[in-house]
Amino acid sequence: MPVPLQRDPHRTREAITQWLADRFPAEGTPTIGALSTPDETGFSGETLLCDVKWNHQGRSLVRPLAVKVAPARHHLLPDSSWHRQVRLQELLATTDVPVARIHGSESSGELLGAPFVVMERIDGRVPGDIPSYHRSGWLTELRAADRAQVWNGGLQLMARLHRLGPDTLDLSFLDDPAHGRAYGPVGMRRQFGACMAHLEFYGVQDDPVVLRAADWLRDHRPEEPGPPRLLWGDARIGNIIYSGHTPVALLDWEMATLGAPESDLAWYLFTDRYLSEGLGLPRLPGLPGRRETVATYASLLGRPLRDFASYEVFAAFRFSLITSRVTRLMTGTGIQWPSGRTPYLRSAALLARVLDEAGEASCPG
Structure with a gap:
């Protein structure tokens, strides 16, 4: 905002x-x-x-x-x-x-x-959140092929981050007790534990959609084999500076942590889905869809993605917590929401949709 x-x-x-x-x-x-x-x-x-x-x-x-x-x-x-x-x-x-x-x-x-x-200060431009880059801004003025370059360029830089070996950097400061070791081992389990410990801070402790998602995630948390990787945390094209159609810098490390690359990719996809479908906007032509993006990222990682549906639900769950917090803070400044459609109500509706999709995908037949 x-x-x-x-x-x-x-x-x-x-x-x-x-x-x-x-x-x-x-x-x-x-x-x-x-x-x-x-x-x-x-x-x-x-x-x-x-x-x-x-x-x-x-x-x-x-x-x-x-x-x-x-x-x-x-x-x-x-x-x-x-x-x-x-x-x-x-x-x-x-x-x-x-x-x-x-x-x-x-x-x-x-x-x-x-x-x-x-x-x-790095010269360039960043896809905007408000108004959504699906509604207006420089992305809307590009050819479809150029939009694909913007999207895939972000994936390539994110994969470069995920390819950093566990021994490349001393990231022990991301694994200190004060940062959440009490919530379990690094990865989604710790992130989920931290979210659950702070539901009241986000203002969703009694929200039925959030609690439904929490129950689903308890039953579907992945094992996450292999060494944890550095995660960007807030992975999205709105946190990338572009020169022309080429990404030149990644921004915003407030949510950085350790875990599986699937977590960043799920956030990358869900935040884009919120800024289009979640806001009632058509997605810009040329931006690769979910299936193509997952295939591209598996190729960049050099392995298939694991338990990706779980990471997608977790991305939607965590995003709803944050938009609830944003909504409360912004409402406190006197902002009025058109038709009462706050960022949280929109993200919660999309979370429910993602949960339904995950349930349908897990049903036999």
């Missing part, structure tokens, strides 16, 4: 200027231009865009920067993952997975009211 710039621009520029001057004294005196926010900024955090000019020994240098501020008011998830996502992004910058390079981070909230990270 886009969040407009709500802080005082002058004071914010002063704070960032002070931080840059203290952090990079050898660069000279920085001057920060106008602040803006991207159209795709998340509801729970802020991203501030600016051009910074340094004058040093008669030399002028301009750098486009992005300043991402940790959530201070709206927390979509029950556990803070700010420092973990910053650390992960720094680690990924040493791999062939394209992410924005971090110039530095601030762990205190003294300057901007919350911790923040300063990173390079």
Whole structure:
């Protein structure tokens, strides 16, 4: 959900200027231009865009920067993952997975009211969530073949992430007790346990569709053989920067965890389904469908997908929890929903549909 710039621009520029001057004294005196926010900024955090000019020994240098501020008011998830996502992004910058390079981070909230990270700003464009990229925006203006390139390019980068060997990076910080070891072994079992422990936080502890899905998932959690892989968590084309039709960077590591690649692919598919079918919109021609996407990803992984229906139900279940939280937070700001069709009601209806499909697929004959 886009969040407009709500802080005082002058004071914010002063704070960032002070931080840059203290952090990079050898660069000279920085001057920060106008602040803006991207159209795709998340509801729970802020991203501030600016051009910074340094004058040093008669030399002028301009750098486009992005300043991402940790959530201070709206927390979509029950556990803070700010420092973990910053650390992960720094680690990924040493791999062939394209992410924005971090110039530095601030762990205190003294300057901007919350911790923040300063990173390079990558030029490009991102498919929008509001309004859905199925309704308007640059994807609607592309040829069908170009849309397929956008979709499959995202799959290729996600597979690059999943192909990182378990020993490639030290990801033990994603497996610490505070992050959920008490909920069981890594993978869907832990993620499901964490969701169930926080139903009240999401406001769905008495919701019949959510509880029905929870019962189904208890009976259909996969074994997940093999070593766990790094998962993006919020895997979707709306978290990818594209240059033309080519993906150039993955964004947003707030939900990163360890588990099976099927989990990311199911989220990739379900979030797209919500932004089309869930909102009553026709899906854009050219975007590969479920069957083709599953086949493509199996080829990229080099193995068949396992128990994929379970991951699809879990994606729909988890998405409903998050949209319930978003709905409650946004309603608290006074937002009125047309015809009462809140994001949660739409996602819950789609969750029920996914459950019905999973039940039909499991029936003999």
